[in-house]
Amino acid sequence: MSDEEPLTDHEERLWRALLRVTVALPRSLDDDLLRSTGLTLTEYVVLMNLSEAENRELRMTDLASATALSASRITRVVDALQNRGQVVKRRYEGDARGNVATLTPEGLRRVQDAYPVHLASARKRVVDLLDGRSVAAMARQFEAVADKLD
Template sequence: MSATPPAGSPAVPPLSPEEEAVMRALGRLLLVMPRVLDADLQHEQRMSLSEYSVLRHLSESEHGRMRMNELAAACDMSMSGMTRLAAKLEAQGHLRRIRCERDARGLNAVLTERGLDRLREAWPTHLASVRRHVVGHLEGLDLGRLAQALEAMAGGGGAPCQSSRHDD
């Protein structure tokens, strides 16, 4: 597609064929990857990727506790979506919601032992899925540089990723 930039705007060179291929592949990946990781968890664990993500973030937080708004942001969910998901996980005994000590208007989500056990049960499935759908395709790449580039694209400033205790 050949578009002329608006008058007065700086000329931006078109993408090279390699850059265009990367953009198309990245766009597809952003749509497909969450679906395949979710499908593996659903099939083998009867757990959604969103549920797994909530439990993982709580397990990695200090004292297994996060403010609901922080948890929603960490999981890239709306507050209403997080509220519904937290209610489901609470009904399953995987977390508790308690009033914040410093702000009675806010709620903390707290990981329960049952929730941690459920995360540990699902983790091998998720790890195998990540290895099959992601890591298995990265052989020979500089993973540190790739992680920095992906982090920069996501707005994280390109700082090296910290390894999590769940290796996902």
């Protein structure tokens, strides 16, 4: 038997809803993007992070961390994006063991074109369903949870 205190009814409802959201939301966002833009959610997040980075480039280890992907998964995604001319991967000059991913003009165009679709999906599937007065507090709380998971 666990020494942990059982969840209250409200905590249990929150926990179960959160589990449902963590499974269903990425799938729905991915479907919306893929259907409208041809990009997967993972590809969009990689391109978005590169578009926001200094010089539109990141070391692969930093990109993996920013996207919460494993080293092998980020390599596969970046290789696929490179094959489509959206990213260039090269050796990192400061460390011969590492690589850097750089967003190409084509990749920037793709992420800019996909942004309105992703924004509409985020609004429709989450933001517009929330009480606007609680969004700032929820953001702080989920950031605290995310920080502990990182």
